[in-house]
Amino acid sequence: MARSKDRAAGYLFVLPALLxxxxxxxxxxxxxxxxxxxxxxxxxxxxxxxxxxxxxxYKELFRKGIIVTSLTNTLIYTVACIVFQFIIGLAFALLFSRPFRMAERLRGLVMISWLLPATITAMTYKFMFGTSGGIVNELLAMLHLTGEPVEWLVTPFTAMFALVLANTWIGIPFNMMLLTTGLTTIPKDIYESASIDGANAIKRFFRITLPLLKPAILSLLVLGFIYTFKVFELVVIMTKGGPVNSTQMMSTYAYKLSFDEFNFSQGAAASNLMFLVLLVIGFIYLRLVYREEVSGS
Structure with missing residues (x-):
């Protein structure tokens, strides 16, 4: 009787969130x-x-071909961002996990890029990569690396590069914080024992740090994929999907179909395809977590 009451109370607590x-x-x-x-x-x-x-x-979307282009662009953008965010975020996590005087203050300073609204970041990077007056072209000219200003946002490769760079700057703090949290769960005794056994820093990193960070890395990569895959503000403000759909993402293409071309059904279809991709990633993540739990038990 008491157990059924506790179960009913639990359902009542869950009900608001469920609704x-x-x-x-x-x-x-x-x-x-x-x-x-x-x-x-x-x-x-x-x-x-x-x-x-x-x-x-759905047939019309694939007949046009832009949905395939946008999916390809989104996957390239997502994978590139995740790779750079993870590598730099891990480097910062390892750096700030070491005890030195300014560690906490510098770690807080790095968080600024994650706290800023994405629209502000997009406008900033759009100005930085501007053809005339952009700080990137000004620096390249000062260093005598280019003769003419580079048209960063109107060339397919450089436009994608600018988007990846902007999103990497946003995502580094998120990666750093999750990996720093994972590093704090690794017992220091393991490193001390490895050092006594003669393991150098490289061996300790690949044989201790990375294996013990595997759960945090798995969660980080999946969350990073989901957050990055649905990018919208950066693309709309910096490139608007151009030039010639070279930076058109699935989210911006669905928006374009719905609110620029006013074809609401095809916009919904594009959104559903995006949802299905993320759903598959979610199932893969749950499968990997389940396998990890089974192997660890």
């Missing part, structure tokens, strides 16, 4: 899938004459 998730998350996802099955555009959105067309919106 919130169903209303603000579950309903939009379901309705978005419904919307993608109809032909809804600016001409018929108010009239209610919205014919059911099944999977034709």
């Amino acid at each position: 919130y998730m169903l209303f603000f998350v579950g309903y939009p996802i379901v309705d978005n899938f419904r919307l993608s099955m109809f032909d809804v555009n600016v001409m018929n959105i108010s009239s209610g004459d919205q014919p059911f067309i099944g999977l034709d919106n």
Whole structure:
């Protein structure tokens, strides 16, 4: 009897969060899938004459080909950002985990890039990489590395490079903090024993630090993939998906279909494809976590 009361109390505590998730998350996802099955555009959105067309919106997206380009761009952007964020974040985590006088103050200073709104960061980097008056071109000219200003944001490769650099600057503190937390859970005795056995710093890093950081690294990579994959503000402000869709991401393409071309059904279909990619990543993460728990038990 007491156990059933405790269970009922637990359900009551969970109920508000469940209702919130169903209303603000579950309903939009379901309705978005419904919307993608109809032909809804600016001409018929108010009239209610919205014919059911099944999977034709998805077929039309792949026929145009831009959805494949945007998916490829998003994957390239996401992987590049994760690699640079992780490497630099790990380096900072190892640095600031060492005891020195300014460690805490410098670590707090690094957090500024993560605390700033993404729109501010995008505007800053857009100014920095500007063709005329941009600080990057000014520095290159001062160092006599370029004769003419580089058109960073109007060339496909350099535009993607600028976006990756901007997002890397944002994501480094997040990686640093999670990895620093993981480093604090590693007992110091293990390092001392390894040093006594003759293991140098490189061996201690690859045979102790990285293996014991594996759970933190796994969570970090999956969360980083999800956060980076749905990039929006940086692209819209810095490049608007250009030049010639070379930096068009899935999120910006869905926005363009819905609010620039007013083809709401195809915009919903593009959003659903993005959702499915992230859903697969989520399932892979749960599978890896389950395997880790089974092997550790």
